[in-house]
Amino acid sequence: GQNIDQPTEMTATEGAIVQINCTYQTSGFNGLFWYQQHAGEAPTFLSYNVLDGLEEKGRFSSFLSRSKGYSYLLLKELQMKDSASYLCAARDSNYQLIWGAGTKLIIKP
Amino acid sequence: GAVVSQHPSWVICKSGTSVKIECRSLDFQATTMFWYRQFPKQSLMLMATSNEGSKATYEQGVEKDKFLINHASLTLSTLTVTSAHPEDSSFYICSARDPAAGDTGELFFGEGSRLTVL
Secondary structure (H helix, E strand, C coil): CCEEECCCEEEEECCCCEEEEEEEECCCCCCEEEEEECCCCCCEEEEEECCCEEEEECCEEEEEECCCCEEEEEECCCCHHHCEEEEEEEECCCCCEEECCCEEEEEEC | CCCEEEECCEEEECCCCCEEEEEEECCCCCCEEEEEEECCCCCEEEEEEEECCCCCEECCCCCCCCEEEEEEECCEEEEEECCCCHHHCEEEEEEEECHHHHHHCCEEECCCEEEEEC
């Protein structure tokens, strides 16, 4: 079956760096997405990886290893507003998105 | 980026009534829109894929007669929860792809609609 695994919750300190991991098993693969979702709001797009390697976008970076079925989202210089859930989603051979349950990130002062 | 607007944001209704939620793409045409349901602390659950001018494609386990989807134009899809019951209370979110956004397939989400059925 198809599956996405990511930690349920993580805690980090303001100004620090945090890495949120995601492993996936899908029927075929057509890209890995990361979305940010604040409580009670809809998700917003953060990043997209389809090739192996690191994609950097400001304070956020996303890494993909297709051979390992693994991705991570790296958040640097954490700010309080980064407190949110981070959703990992993999797109399968039918271009269907398989969503992880999300990682709730708690930022402490 | 592209904008998707969803209305209403909050709705409270009595059990047995029907509720309509609208999803609009404001600055692009969306031939396909997606409807999700999300329970607290859980992932997005795809309910159905809404196709402009044709019937929606429902995911397994989603009742077609319960959740009516209409995609009458390239900028509007509606989800109607018919004869709502308390177990239908949830956060409903729509999304769409902007064809001009390239091959990433990035989804643009509406603000979400929180339905509470009393």
